[in-house]
Amino acid sequence: MIKNDIELLKRGTEEIIPLDEFSSKLDRSEKENKPLIVKAGFDPTAPDIHLGHTVLLRKMRHFQDMGHMVYFLIGDFTGMIGDPSGKSETRNRLTREEVMENAETYKKQVFRILDNEKTKIVFNSSWCQSMTFADVLDLTARYNVARMLERDDFSNRYKDNKPISILEFMYPLVQGYDSVALKADIELGGTDQKFNLLVGRDLQREYGQEPQVIMTVPLLVGLDGVQKMSKSLNNYIGIEESPREIFGKVMSISDEVMFLYYELVTDVPREQINKSRKEMEAGELHPRDVKVKLAKEICRQLHNEEAADNAEAEFNRIFVKKDVPDDIDEYTIPEDEMTDGKIWIIKLLVLTGMAKSNGEARRLIKGGGVSINGEKMTDEDLEMLFDSESVIKVGKRRFVKIVP
Amino acid sequence: MIKNDIELLKRGTEEIIPLDEFSSKLDRSEKENKPLIVKAGFDPTAPDIHLGHTVLLRKMRHFQDMGHMVYFLIGDFTGMIGDPSGKSETRNRLTREEVMENAETYKKQVFRILDNEKTKIVFNSSWCQSMTFADVLDLTARYNVARMLERDDFSNRYKDNKPISILEFMYPLVQGYDSVALKADIELGGTDQKFNLLVGRDLQREYGQEPQVIMTVPLLVGLDGVQKMSKSLNNYIGIEESPREIFGKVMSISDEVMFLYYELVTDVPREQINKSRKEMEAGELHPRDVKVKLAKEICRQLHNEEAADNAEAEFNRIFVKKDVPDDIDEYTIPEDEMTDGKIWIIKLLVLTGMAKSNGEARRLIKGGGVSINGEKMTDEDLEMLFDSESVIKVGKRRFVKIVP
Numbered sequence: 001m002i003k004n005d006i007e008l009l010k011r012g013t014e015e016i017i018p019l020d021e022f023s024s025k026l027d028r029s030e031k032e033n034k035p036l037i038v039k040a041g042f043d044p045t046a047p048d049i050h051l052g053h054t055v056l057l058r059k060m061r062h063f064q065d066m067g068h069m070v071y072f073l074i075g076d077f078t079g080m081i082g083d084p085s086g087k088s089e090t091r092n093r094l095t096r097e098e099v100m101e102n103a104e105t106y107k108k109q110v111f112r113i114l115d116n117e118k119t120k121i122v123f124n125s126s127w128c129q130s131m132t133f134a135d136v137l138d139l140t141a142r143y144n145v146a147r148m149l150e151r152d153d154f155s156n157r158y159k160d161n162k163p164i165s166i167l168e169f170m171y172p173l174v175q176g177y178d179s180v181a182l183k184a185d186i187e188l189g190g191t192d193q194k195f196n197l198l199v200g201r202d203l204q205r206e207y208g209q210e211p212q213v214i215m216t217v218p219l220l221v222g223l224d225g226v227q228k229m230s231k232s233l234n235n236y237i238g239i240e241e242s243p244r245e246i247f248g249k250v251m252s253i254s255d256e257v258m259f260l261y262y263e264l265v266t267d268v269p270r271e272q273i274n275k276s277r278k279e280m281e282a283g284e285l286h287p288r289d290v291k292v293k294l295a296k297e298i299c300r301q302l303h304n305e306e307a308a309d310n311a312e313a314e315f316n317r318i319f320v321k322k323d324v325p326d327d328i329d330e331y332t333i334p335e336d337e338m339t340d341g342k343i344w345i346i347k348l349l350v351l352t353g354m355a356k357s358n359g360e361a362r363r364l365i366k367g368g369g370v371s372i373n374g375e376k377m378t379d380e381d382l383e384m385l386f387d388s389e390s391v392i393k394v395g396k397r398r399f400v401k402i403v404p
Numbered sequence: 405m406i407k408n409d410i411e412l413l414k415r416g417t418e419e420i421i422p423l424d425e426f427s428s429k430l431d432r433s434e435k436e437n438k439p440l441i442v443k444a445g446f447d448p449t450a451p452d453i454h455l456g457h458t459v460l461l462r463k464m465r466h467f468q469d470m471g472h473m474v475y476f477l478i479g480d481f482t483g484m485i486g487d488p489s490g491k492s493e494t495r496n497r498l499t500r501e502e503v504m505e506n507a508e509t510y511k512k513q514v515f516r517i518l519d520n521e522k523t524k525i526v527f528n529s530s531w532c533q534s535m536t537f538a539d540v541l542d543l544t545a546r547y548n549v550a551r552m553l554e555r556d557d558f559s560n561r562y563k564d565n566k567p568i569s570i571l572e573f574m575y576p577l578v579q580g581y582d583s584v585a586l587k588a589d590i591e592l593g594g595t596d597q598k599f600n601l602l603v604g605r606d607l608q609r610e611y612g613q614e615p616q617v618i619m620t621v622p623l624l625v626g627l628d629g630v631q632k633m634s635k636s637l638n639n640y641i642g643i644e645e646s647p648r649e650i651f652g653k654v655m656s657i658s659d660e661v662m663f664l665y666y667e668l669v670t671d672v673p674r675e676q677i678n679k680s681r682k683e684m685e686a687g688e689l690h691p692r693d694v695k696v697k698l699a700k701e702i703c704r705q706l707h708n709e710e711a712a713d714n715a716e717a718e719f720n721r722i723f724v725k726k727d728v729p730d731d732i733d734e735y736t737i738p739e740d741e742m743t744d745g746k747i748w749i750i751k752l753l754v755l756t757g758m759a760k761s762n763g764e765a766r767r768l769i770k771g772g773g774v775s776i777n778g779e780k781m782t783d784e785d786l787e788m789l790f791d792s793e794s795v796i797k798v799g800k801r802r803f804v805k806i807v808p
Contacts, residue, residue, distance in 0.1 A: 081538050131537040134485050141571035146562060148570065149549070158550060166552065166577070167545035169570055 002030050002067035009062055012055065012264045014191045014216040017198070022213045025185055029068070036068040039184035039212070041175060041193075042106065044079035044099050049109040050236040051298070052220035052229035055264045057113040058301075059188055059217055064118040071182050072110065072121045074103055077128035078174055099123070109239050112302050127181045128174060139173055142206035143199065148172065151195040176200035184212045191216045220264055223249055225257040243299045243311035250295035251315065255280070255287050258294055266297045328399040333386065342383040345370075348402075354394045369395050406434050406471035413466055416459065416668045418595045418620040421602070426617045429589055433472070439522075440472040443588035443616070445579060445597075446510065448483035448503050453513040454640040455702070456624040456633035459668045461517040462705075463592055463621055468522040475586050476514065476525045478507055481532035482578055503527070513643050516706055531585040532578060543577055546610035547603065552576065555599040580604035588616045595620045624668055627653055629661040647703045647715035654699035655719065659684070659691050662698055670701045732803040737790065746787040749774075752806075758798045773799050 004026045016022050029036045040060055049057075060070045076099040094102075103121065111119075131139075148169050149155055157164050172195065179187055179200030187197045197214035204211045219228040222235025229236045237249050253261070262273045276293075279285040292312060299308035331352045333343055346361040349370065355361035362380050364370050370377040371393045372384075390402045408430045420426050433440045444464055453461075464474045480503040498506075507525065515523075535543075552573050553559055561568050576599065583591055583604035591601045601618035608615045623632040626639030633640045641653050657665070666677045680697075683689040696716060703712035735756050737747055750765040753774070759765035766784050768774050774781040775797045776788075794806045 077537075078541070081541050128537050133481075133532050133535040133537075133540055136537050136540045137482070137485050137571055137574055140574050141569050143570050145549075145553075145558075145568040145570055145573065146565065154549075161550065164549040165545050166547050166549055166573055167541055169549065169573070170541055170544050173570070 002033055002035060004030055004066050005062075008267070009059070009066075009215075011270075012217060013059070014218045015194065016213065016215050017201075018213065021211075022186075022215075025213060029185075036063070036185040037071060037182060038063045038068050038186045038188065039071045039073055039179060039182055040188040041073045041075050041178065044074050044076040044094055044102055047102055047106050047109065048231050049106075049239040050229055050231060051239065051261075051265060052222075052236065054113055054239065054301070055217045055220050056188055056190065057110055058265065059215070060119075061113055061115060063186070064115040068118070070114065070119050071184070072106075072114070072119050073178055073182070074099070074106070074121065074123050075175065075178070076103075076123045077125040078171055080125065099125075112239055122182070124174065124178045124181070128177075139177055139203075140170075142203055143173060143176075145169075147202075172196045172199040173203070176203040179212050180204050180207045180209060183209060185210075186213045186215060188215050188217065191218055218264070221257060221260060223253050223257070225254045237298070239302055241302075243303050243307040244314050246299050246302060247295045247308075247311035247315050250298055251288075251291055253291070255291075258287075258291050261298070262294055265301075266294065268297065328391070328401050330401045330403045332403050339383075342385050345377060345382040345384055346380060348384070349392075349394070352392065352400045352402075354392065354398060354400060364394060406437055406439060408434055408470050409466075412671065413463070413470075413619075415674075416621060417463070418622045419598065419618075421605075421618050425615075426590075426619075429617060433589075440467065440589040441475060441586060442467045442472050442590045442592065443475045443477055443583060443586050444592040445477045445479050445582065448478050448480040448498055448506055451506055451510050451513065452635050453510075453643040454633055454635060455643065455665075455669060456626075456640065458517055458643065458705070459621045459624050460592055460594065461514055462669065463619070464523075465517050465519060467590070468519040472522070474518065474523050475588070476510075476518070476523050477582055477586070478503070478510070478525065478527050479579065479582070480527045481529040482575055484529065503529075516643055526586070528578065528582045528585070532581075543581055543607075544574075546607055547577060547580075549573075551606075576600045576603040577607070580607040583616050584608050584611045584613060587613060589614075590617050590619060592619050592621065595622055622668070625661060625664060627657055627661070629658045641702070643706055645706075647707050647711040648718050650703050650706060651699045651712075651715035651719050654702055655692075655695055657695070659695075662691075662695050665702070666698055669705075670698065672701065732795070732805050734805045734807045736807050743787075746789050749781060749786045749788055750784060752788070752796075753798070756796065756804045756806075758796065758802060758804060768798060 006023065006026060009026075010016065025036060028034075038060060040056060060072075064070055076094070079094045079099060080096065081093065103123075107121065149158055151172070154164055154168070156162075175196045176199035178184075180203055184200065184204075187200055189197050194214070194216050197212075197216070201211040201214060221227070222229035222233055223237070224233075224235045227233050227235060231238075237246055241249075250258075250261070259273065259277060262268055263270075276285060276290050280287055280290055292315075295315075296308040296312055299311050333348070333351070337343060337347065337351060345365070346355075346358050349355040349361035349364065350358060354370075355364055365377050365380050368376055368378070373390050374393075386402045386404050388404060392400050392402060394400075410427065410430060413430075414420065429440060432438075442464060444460060464476075468474055480498070483498045483503065484500065485497065507527075511525065553562055555576070558568055558572070579600045580603035582588075584607055588604065588608075591604055593601050598618070598620050601616075601620070605615040605618060625631070626633035626637055627641070628637075628639045631637050631639060635642075641650055645653075654662075654665070663677065663681060666672055666680075667674075680689060680694050684691055684694055696719075699719075700712040700716055703715050737752070737755070741747060741751065741755060749769070750759075750762050753759040753765035753768065754762060758774075759768055769781050769784050772780055772782075777794050778797075790806045790808050792808065796804050796806060798804075
């Protein structure tokens, strides 16, 4: 039974081309009760899925929830070929074993988001491998050079006299032909895929099929709020991280990023998001509470309700109950105050201003009023090494963070 | 036994790239007594070979005479594919039967020039047909877009916003790959093929082979001395025409074209050609005698010595012995002088000024002094129909040509 929610499908997308065909395809699917074929392509290289990828995966899930069939396409054919000229460093040749292994890794991760029952995992090698030279020429006859050179990266490189191998013209054709092979109704991809998705549309038309509608979703910004989320920038939330890690990472983002995430990786209704924002701006709602809700929602999606509750409780136990304020002073120990990288604890308390004198520092330790990272200090003669951030607490309300 | 004559090989070529590699390949072949692989590609469509093609074929023959092996490559692979998009009108899909039939037609003709023993007829389908998509991608990785767009026709069409299908980028790659498959040492082609020949050179290098040397030969001008020789312009000498036709056609060309043909389609030494030209210009040699020599030489090549001699004798019998001068007055009979398309012979002699009166005309015929196309006229009442050119001769030296 197909029941579309066009508004939900549109939410968080960058572009839908063309919008009228999108509506008519959805209408027809409902009328005929015939699921749409929704395609999304994935790289065959070792996948490490993070929250950024879930923007797309969640969109696929929306289609599934409305009764449509998702084709999770692994582009293994080109992956197994790589770039024979060795000129492109980004293309490493994969073996069939590696591809299958990577596919398993994908499955393990993406079924946290996707509906297993409504997902077909397909490999484009299954149709590309049997294509002959004649078939390929047939394919190349259906697209033209000028259009290909319109792709931003191609046109820039062409203008800058940077080489483009003809192989690179073939990749969009392969990707486009995948849509022909699957008879895709809709193809999803990141905004950076827009051109390639449109090639699929053109090729379907050339092969006498109804062209697919393309939908692009934006790249998710990373935890830093500046660059796109990526593993290499270490500003990501891994899809397989523990609820506790996820919760902590979400709590670390800025308020602005928080609302972006609400929009792109939750289904919280927009009115509710806007209401929260207004109340927060009016000082009626503490930002941390709004963030906690987001953190729980993301934990729930990637794990489950219970894990989300536990993560919240754990977070409260460590950070909230212990009452470490959000903004405490930071202190970096000057090199010349250390001996072999270490510092005497009494000296440190004086340097940071936690004690006015060595005598006061000794008394504080004796009285059990000093803890570092939650551990009570008892040895007045301790020489300490600080190679990571540490919080020193003195009495009930005085904190300093030692930053190496 | 290989014995090269570099000067003869160079003669009449437009470009040899690069010249130093050409010399070193030839030297090596002699030293190692190892024949060079000389490649030339031919269209798989119905071939009608004319004198223009023999410029190339004769160059191939030169290599054979020096001991090398010629690969006569029929580009049937792309011919059997055509342009699936139907956008190119020049590409018609051929069946295997048509290809084989055309190959037979080629053989029948080209072995008038080529040495059967040192010719291998090959079809590029024999290696292209078994290539997989992966092999093709491998091929496309070895050439780049900017270089391809440097080809004149591509760059012009790109600038003029005229479409170039990606298929068209594939054809030079196929042709170039043929050189890889054959391990060609030298590839011959018309000047219009220069770009494609160079692609072969590049691809061989990419595939780790010693790159071929390319040799281009100019397009032969047609009998009109203006446009290139071609069947459609009807300014050609067909390779299978009778010695008499060939002889007559050569005798019809201008003196300038005559020397061009001497250079490109004979092996008459250059010094001798230059000597003839000088003597002719000094009035010591009649142009017709120089032309007769050329006509005989071409007849000899396309047929044999005897046929050449016979053609000359025949030509003399009709044109020279009968002493019809080269430039005689032409006359076209006005419509209103004819009845039912015919004219009375007496009237014609007066109209053309061959006789001053009907009386004189009658006397001339009675005296046996009038012939038409070499046939003596005897009937004073004759009504004649002129539907083709005819020469009327009166007495020993007066001529007029009737042009319908």
